[in-house]
Amino acid sequence: xxxxxxxxxxxxxxxxxxxxxxxxxxxxxxxxxxxxxxxxxxxxxxxxxxxxxxxxxxxxxxxxxxxxxxxxxxxxxxxxxxxxxxxxxxxxxxxxxxxxxxxxxxxxxxxxxxxxxxxxxxxxxxxxxxxxxxxxxxxxxxxxxxxxxxxxxxxxxxxxxxxxxxxxxxxxxxxxxxxxxxxxxxxxxxxxxxxxxxxxxxxxxxxxxxxxxxxxxxxxxxxxxxxxxxxxxxxxxxxxxxxxxxxxxxxxxxxxxxxxxxxxxxxxxxxxxxxxxxxxxxxxxxxxxxxxxxxxxxxxxxxxxxxxxxxxxxxxxxxxxxxxxxxxxxxxxxxxxxxxxxxxxxxxx
Amino acid sequence: xxxxxxxxxxxxxxxxxxxxxxxxxxxxxxxxxxxxxxxxxxxxxxxxxxxxxxxxxxxxxxxxxxxxxxxxxxxxxxxxxxxxxxxxxxxxxxxxxxxxxxxxxxxxxxxxxxxxxxxxxxxxxxxxxxxxxxxxxxxx
Numbered sequence: 449x450x451x452x453x454x455x456x457x458x459x460x461x462x463x464x465x466x467x468x469x470x471x472x473x474x475x476x477x478x479x480x481x482x483x484x485x486x487x488x489x490x491x492x493x494x495x496x497x498x499x500x501x502x503x504x505x506x507x508x509x510x511x512x513x514x515x516x517x518x519x520x521x522x523x524x525x526x527x528x529x530x531x532x533x534x535x536x537x538x539x540x541x542x543x544x545x546x547x548x549x550x551x552x553x554x555x556x557x558x559x560x561x562x563x564x565x566x567x568x569x570x571x572x573x574x575x576x577x578x579x580x581x582x583x584x585x586x587x588x589x590x591x592x593x594x595x596x597x598x599x600x601x602x603x604x605x606x607x608x609x610x611x612x613x614x615x616x617x618x619x620x621x622x623x624x625x626x627x628x629x630x631x632x633x634x635x636x637x638x639x640x641x642x643x644x645x646x647x648x649x650x651x652x653x654x655x656x657x658x659x660x661x662x663x664x665x666x667x668x669x670x671x672x673x674x675x676x677x678x679x680x681x682x683x684x685x686x687x688x689x690x691x692x693x694x695x696x697x698x699x700x701x702x703x704x705x706x707x708x709x710x711x712x713x714x715x716x717x718x719x720x721x722x723x724x725x726x727x728x729x730x731x732x733x734x735x736x737x738x739x740x741x742x743x744x745x746x747x748x749x750x751x752x753x754x755x756x757x758x759x760x761x762x763x764x765x766x767x768x769x770x771x772x773x774x775x776x777x778x779x780x781x782x783x784x785x786x787x788x789x790x791x792x793x794x795x796x797x
Numbered sequence: 798x799x800x801x802x803x804x805x806x807x808x809x810x811x812x813x814x815x816x817x818x819x820x821x822x823x824x825x826x827x828x829x830x831x832x833x834x835x836x837x838x839x840x841x842x843x844x845x846x847x848x849x850x851x852x853x854x855x856x857x858x859x860x861x862x863x864x865x866x867x868x869x870x871x872x873x874x875x876x877x878x879x880x881x882x883x884x885x886x887x888x889x890x891x892x893x894x895x896x897x898x899x900x901x902x903x904x905x906x907x908x909x910x911x912x913x914x915x916x917x918x919x920x921x922x923x924x925x926x927x928x929x930x931x932x933x934x935x936x937x
Contacts, residue, residue, distance in 0.1 A: 462888045465859035469937075473807050536808065537833035543854060544843035551849030553886075556857055561808075561838050 450477070453484045456583055461553055464583050468558055471575040482575050485582035492524075492581040495716060496603035497591045498628070499612030504638040506545035508612065508703035508712070509591050513555055514548035515709055516587050523549075524556045524580035526573060528592040528602065531561035542591065556580065570601035571743055574736075577605055600631055604736065607729060608719045610634045610712070613652060615645035629655060632696055634715045640700035640708065652698050694722050756784060809934050811862040814842040814851045816879070819869035828864070828897065831923040837862075837930070848875055852882030855892065861934050867898040872908065880912050891935040895926075 452470075455463035467485075470478040497505050506527065513523045525546075531538035540559035549555040560576065573590060580588045592602050603609050611632035635656070637649050697715045701708030723729035757763050766780045813829045815822050822844050829839045840858050842851060855863045863883070867875060876896060883889040889912065896908060896916045905916050914933065917926055 460887070461856050462859070462886050465857050465888075466937075469810075469859040475807075531838070535834050535836045537836045537838060539829050539833045539839045539841055541841055541843075543840055543858075547843075551847060551853055553853060553856075557854075558857055559838075559840050 449484050450481065453481055456485070456579065457488060459584070461556070464556065464579060465558070467579045468560075468576050471572055471579065472560060474572075478575070482578055485578055489578050489581035492577075492585050492588045493608070493720060494577055494581075494588045494590065494606045496606030496609040497589060497612065498593070498603050498609065498631075499636075499638075500614065501593055503612040503614045504701075504703045505591050505593075505612055506542045508636065508638060508701060508709070509589050510546050510548045511703055511706050511709045512713065513546075513557075513587075513589065515713060517549065517552060517555055521586040522554045522556075522584065524558075524583070524585035524588045526558050526560055526576050526580070526588070526590045528560045528562055528573065528590070530593065556583070556585065570605065571740075571747070573602045574605045574740060600628075603631055604739070607723060607732060608633045608716055610636055610716070612636045612638050613648060614639055615642045615648045633694065633719045634712070635696055635698045636701055636712060637698060638701050638703050641702050645700065649698055649700065656696055656698070692722070692726055694719065753784065756788075760784065808836070808838055809862065809930065810838045810840065810858060810860040811864055811930070812840045812842065812851070812855050812858060812860040813864045813866065814846055814854065815844050815866050816846050816848060816851055816875045817867065817869055817871050818845065819867055819871070820844055821868050822866075824868070824897070825866045828866070828923070828926070831927070832930075835927045848878035848882060851879050852886065852888075855879075855883060856886045856888045859888075860892065861937075862893045862895060862930055864895045864897060867896065867900075870899070872896060872898065872900055873904055876908055876913065877911055891937055893930065893933055893935060895930075897921075 452463055452466060456467055467478075467481055469475070470481060497509055499505050509525060509527070513525060516523050527540070527542035529538055529540045529542060538561040540561060542559055543557060546555075546557050549557070558576070560572070577588055577590065590602060590606055609631050611628055611634070613635060615637060635652055637645055637652065639645065640649075697718070699708060699712045699715050701712055703709070720729075723732070757766075766775075769775045770777055770780065811832050813825050813832070815825055825841070829841050832839045840854060840860060842854055846854075851863070851865065854860075863879070865876060865879060880889065880894065883892065883894075893915075894913045896913050897918075899918060900908065900916050908916060915929060
């Protein structure tokens with residue numbers, strides 16, 4: 449165990465910050481750090497908060513974090529902002545909204561940029577959550593702009609996902625297309641004092657009724673829906689005996705005035721209870737670890753193969769050969785993978 | 798922290814902080830944008846931060862550069878508080894501390910003695926600052 453890990457476990461803030469930096473940079477040694485930290489995790493509640501830019505995520509997270517702190521719980525927040533695809537630089541501004549927790553060290557707030565080049569942002573987020581969990585945070589909030597697969601992956605690191613919808617964005621199609629309806633466990637119509645909030649709530653409710661599975665399992669297709677907890681659960685165990693389904697509540701908040709924050713926390717707590725009651729928390733954890741193992745395997749195998757390709761003189765001469773019609777992509781892949789297959793076959797005996 | 802060889806061009810993180818009652822952040826915005834365009838990750842604090850908050854941000858965000866913008870003339874009170882806070886959380890040694898604003902020569906010497914690495918006054922160019930950061934960003 450390195451000094452850094454020991455310092456983190458001992459509760460040193462700068463060590464936690466440095467570990468997250470190493471995770472972000474994929475610095476040498478970060479894998480060992482995560483390995484060492486893993487056994488100290490599993491106690492935190494992880495909450496994902498997503499929604500379009502300007503929906504009020506940061507402001508709501510600030511109030512939520514402050515309320516948790518009042519209850520005596522420690523909080524970690526990871527806020528992910530986009531970075532420029534051109535310079536790689538970014539201005540990470542979510543911190544500006546964290547006014548309610550100013551100077552409070554037990555409220556650990558960290559901005560992360562979606563650095564395109566490193567890929568695997570969801571992996572980095574998962575690892576950062578591991579660090580916060582091992583540090584001993586009671587509640588961990590992951591906040592991200594809700595657009596695209598990347599975000600959906602990130603948000604899956606959470607036990608409970610809250611989706612923020614600003615009023616007036618309520619064009620039915622707009623809400624449906626992001627695929628965001630499927631991942632939400634709790635929906636929040638923030639800025640509920642604005643015109644159109646009622647209409648947005650109404651539309652959301654209609655759409656969610658269309659989504660949620662009905663308990664009567666005789667209905668055609670209903671069993672699939674019931675098992676579909678915002679996630680592709682096709683590879684998980686049979687869960688038919690759990691007849692209870694979760695109907696995502698819609699909460700109205702005015703985050704900047706702190707209105708509705710208690711309701712939101714209640715909704716989060718209810719979902720947490722539901723996860724425990726139905727045993728889904730464990731199921732989710734299993735799925736998450738399975739997904740993480742798959743992702744890491746893919747990344748590492750990929751790296752291995754890139755090295756192998758380079759050793760064989762890079763991909764270019766294969767491309768040349770394919771263009772000249774001397775060979776084809778499938779044959780190339782078979783050729784590159786042949787030694788690996790042989791090696792595995794030998795080991796198996 | 799142990800040996801870090803073959804560290805490829807890591808992303809430098811900078812905090813741009815406005816401390817105290819000074820409400821002029823036009824310059825801080827311009828600087829934040831210039832640093833972003835130079836490929837840095839910039840965490841902007843927002844206006845009217847207390848020294849505590851700047852320390853909290855600098856520690857938690859694990860920035861390489863702490864940029865403190867003060868135009869109110871209160872640098873002699875505010876900067877030492879920030880430096881003390883950073884030392885308290887063991888986040889002083891491997892960080893570049895920069896001050897921007899109007900700082901009289903006598904005060905400059907004093908701030909440098911306390912641990913400020915560089916002071917950029919009126920007329921300092923963006924290139925100057927970015928080059929300085931590239932050259933002096935701490936090894937980690």
